[in-house]
Amino acid sequence: MGKSIPQYLGQLDIRKSVVSLATGAGAIYLLYKAIKAGIKCTPPLCTNSPICIARLAVERERHGRDSGELRRLLNSLECKQDEYAKSMILHSITRCVYLLEAEASACTTDDIVLLGYMLDDKDNSVKTQALNTLKAFSGIRKFRLKIQEHSIKVLELISTIWDTELHIAGLRLLNNLPLPDYVHPQLRRVMPALMEILQSDYILAQVQAVRLLSYLAQKNDLLYDILNCQVHSNFLNLFQPTQPGSLLYEVLVFAERLSEGRNAPHYRTVKWHYNEQSLHESLFGEESRLADRLLALVIHPEEDVQIQACKVIVSLQYPQDLRSRPSSCQPSCSYFKNTE
Numbered sequence: 001m002g003k004s005i006p007q008y009l010g011q012l013d014i015r016k017s018v019v020s021l022a023t024g025a026g027a028i029y030l031l032y033k034a035i036k037a038g039i040k041c042t043p044p045l046c047t048n049s050p051i052c053i054a055r056l057a058v059e060r061e062r063h064g065r066d067s068g069e070l071r072r073l074l075n076s077l078e079c080k081q082d083e084y085a086k087s088m089i090l091h092s093i094t095r096c097v098y099l100l101e102a103e104a105s106a107c108t109t110d111d112i113v114l115l116g117y118m119l120d121d122k123d124n125s126v127k128t129q130a131l132n133t134l135k136a137f138s139g140i141r142k143f144r145l146k147i148q149e150h151s152i153k154v155l156e157l158i159s160t161i162w163d164t165e166l167h168i169a170g171l172r173l174l175n176n177l178p179l180p181d182y183v184h185p186q187l188r189r190v191m192p193a194l195m196e197i198l199q200s201d202y203i204l205a206q207v208q209a210v211r212l213l214s215y216l217a218q219k220n221d222l223l224y225d226i227l228n229c230q231v232h233s234n235f236l237n238l239f240q241p242t243q244p245g246s247l248l249y250e251v252l253v254f255a256e257r258l259s260e261g262r263n264a265p266h267y268r269t270v271k272w273h274y275n276e277q278s279l280h281e282s283l284f285g286e287e288s289r290l291a292d293r294l295l296a297l298v299i300h301p302e303e304d305v306q307i308q309a310c311k312v313i314v315s316l317q318y319p320q321d322l323r324s325r326p327s328s329c330q331p332s333c334s335y336f337k338n339t340e
Contacts, residue, residue: 070096070103074111083123090118090129097136105140112137112146119153124163131157131169138176147173151183159193164202171197171208175215187216188225195229195279203244210250217257224272227258227280235282239293245302252297252308255283255290259315284316291316 073093081089097104115137118130134150137143151174158170179187197209216222237243238251261267262284274280283290294316297309 067100067103070100070107074107074114077114077118083121083126086118086121087123087125087129090115090126090133094129094133094136097133097139104137105142107137107143109143109146112143116150116153119150119157124161124166127157127161128163128166128169131166131173135169135173135176138173144177148177148180151177151179152186155183155186155190158197159190164200164205167197167202167205168208171205171212175208175211179215184219184222187222191225191229195231199232199235199238203247206238207247207250210247210254214250214254214257217254217261220261220266223258223261223267227262227272228274228278230275230277231279231282233277235279236289236293239290239297241296241300245300245305248297248300248305249302249308252305252312256308256312256315258283259312263315 070093073089073096077086077089077093112134115130115133118133119127121127121130131154134147138147154170154173158167194209194213197205198213200206213226217226239248239255241248243251258279262280272280274285282288294309294313297305298313300306300309
């Protein structure tokens with residue numbers, strides 16, 4: 001690495017080759033090959049590119065030095081850049097936040113504000129990379145409250161733009177934050193979009209969506225909105241044994257929390273009305289085939305899926321306030337009589 005072209009010429013013995021060939025064409029061709037090889041082996045000159053900056057930063061971090069490269073990346077984001085450059089810079093910032101803990105912790109809330117501006121960019125890839133960067137910073141406690149301020153904007157992006165990568169990035173960010181109560185009205189508005197993502201065919205997005213819904217199902221003021229949300233007629237296909245184990249497990253956790261929530265004393269004191277195509281009717285209605293799905297999952301190859309299926313069955317048989325201890329998952333309740 002770093003050798004000059006004459007050194008490569010000497011190494012490859014070009015002079016001898018030219019003499020032996022004794023033709024101008026052969027000499028030119030070999031010279032071209034040698035020059036091309038020398039150029040390829042020279043050190044990269046793009047030390048100002050985001051990728052090179054990130055690599056240099058990691059190397060300096062290994063040697064215990066503050067590289068300052070994360071600050072350089074953030075400063076470069078303030079300069080006028082095209083969409084591709086902004087995406088690359090944001091991607092490099094994300095890597096640096098994960099790899100350079102000390103430098104990331106030294107950043108300020110002004111940096112978070114700058115990243116928040118990127119969520120208004122016209123390019124979806126820039127928005128997605130900005131969400132990933134905010135997710136990286138959300139792992140640092142002192143930035144969480146500031147990042148929370150962007151929750152409503154993130155929900156808006158998820159519900160108005162149908163882009164799988166953006167959905168995954170936005171939901172991962174939301175799942176890494178405690179969502180304050182003032183966000184609940186916006187959550188009610190985006191509930192149909194979250195349910196659509198859950199019923200899409202993109203596993204990573206589905207897993208993130210159902211994790212967020214499981215979290216929201218524990219909020220008393222959001223439970224009815226979730227249960228009354230309209231779903232597709234084939235919603236129970238999410239409980240098919242052929243689904244990926246990671247998705248099955250999360251969907252079963254969601255079902256357990258919904259079952260426990262609807263059986264809670266304070267929820268049962270109100271006579272709720274659900275639309276015919278609601279999530280409630282699909283899971284807990286008289287015509288629901290959830291019991292069949294659950295019994296099939298009790299013998300699922302993955303143990304965590306088996307256990308979680310049993311937990312859902314128990315929650316369906318015994319309301320939470322009537323349970324004194326964990327029960328086995330024998331289908332003794334009338335809920336399962338049609339499947340015995």
